[in-house]
Amino acid sequence: MKVVGTSTPRIEGREKLIGTAQYVDDIPLGDFLWGQTVRSSIPYGKIKSISFDPSEDWSDVTIVTAADIPGVNVVGILEKDWPVLAKDRVYHQMEPILLLAHRSRERLYRLQSKVTIEYERWDPVLTIDESLARKAVLFKEDNIFKQIAIDKGDADAAFAAAAEVVERTYWTGHHEQAYIETNGMVAAYDPAKKYLKVTGSLQCPFYVLKGLAPIVGLPPERVEIEQAVTGGAFGGKEDFPTILAAHASLLSMKSGLPVKMIYDRPEDLMSTTKRHPCRTVVRTAHDSSGKITALEMDITMDGGAYCTLSPVVLSRGTIHAAGPYNWDNVRIRSRAVATNTPSNGA
Incomplete structure (x- = not known):
């Protein structure tokens, strides 16, 4: 060639x-x-x-x-x-x-x-928690631009049988291009x-x-x-x-x-639009040998005042959240919410 x-x-x-x-x-x-x-x-x-x-x-x-x-x-x-x-x-x-x-x-x-x-x-909505609590309704009836759910296997059973569960919360701020x-x-x-x-x-x-x-x-x-x-x-x-x-x-x-x-x-x-601030809660279930048997992730992105491309960014973040691994048990929940801050996008 x-x-x-x-x-x-x-x-x-x-x-x-x-x-x-x-x-x-x-x-x-x-x-x-x-x-x-x-x-x-x-x-x-x-x-x-x-x-x-x-x-x-x-x-x-x-x-x-x-x-x-x-x-x-x-x-x-x-x-x-x-x-x-x-x-x-x-x-x-x-x-x-x-x-x-x-x-x-x-x-x-x-x-x-x-x-x-x-x-x-008016009293502004400036955080994702204020948005989820509907401090003020900015978008439709619940302030949610988009939400996505991914399930595979039986995450509840894997967590119930786990020898150890590890949970961490990660915050990322605005990303300027x-x-x-x-x-x-x-x-x-x-x-x-x-x-x-x-x-x-x-x-x-x-x-x-x-x-x-x-x-x-x-x-x-x-x-x-x-x-x-x-x-x-x-x-x-x-x-x-x-x-x-x-x-x-x-x-x-x-x-x-x-x-x-x-x-x-x-x-x-x-x-101008930035990449979204995000809170990600990650839980993993482990057996007695340390092997990870299940993954659970909860993702909330701050979309800003208007929807723009938030659903697209959310979908990419959610689809890639579990990485390239062949998980037996997965539960992922994600959403992008409205706040009184400049809109976020690609």
Whole structure:
């Protein structure tokens, strides 16, 4: 076989090596606006009012709220629960509430602090135990995005007959994907042709297309998604780019100009989806020789405020929980729950 043992050059390798590869922030645009997001400062509550500092000139600033969305105000990945922009309530700190666009990025940074949002604060659900206890109901009737059960053999009998049972609880925190290039997106809407083109740092163009078209109120054939050279992703640009694409697109549609949105590192760290925090309880049954005769695992993942890809991550964690071993007796129970923290994903 000629392909075995043969090194295949990367298609984009030369451009990356000599520095001519165009990441999203390198794309020449001509006349365009920068976009910026105004976010929630509290984890849970009702939006009472939004006001703009009258000492500032807002006449040349494009402002987008939930009321400006021409289609649906939801990103539908596995559940239709993730708002593009919060309308009347917020479910986590750093949740997007409104968008600003201007030619000067420096001015946008200043204007962010000139928007005042008043809230009615509610007591947030911040831990998996508070979620399971239904301190507040955030998702459906029980706060559970997904739950899975795996059974093999007779775990109860194996534990009852065990000479020794060992139990340990393990905690893992948020995992940041730590891509070098932060999330970025450029959207350009042509009102004459009713055609939207979005170019961004992303992993799954068809995820973005499926989610974005209903938000902007266009048929899929009038929306073009292009993946720019992407400076790392590792799952972190799988679900979240649909939100950023929607924000840039809404600003472009309202302003009539291309809009570029590039997160700085603090915004990217605090607002984008991470890998889930998790509590794992592991019990093993042993006979008198020390042989493990049964495995029981209880897994709870913190999905954050919205479902996103939590069921997918949960299924992979659950399916792989027992490892590559041929267990005679296994019981695995797992669930992903909602909390008032930024959503977690791939």
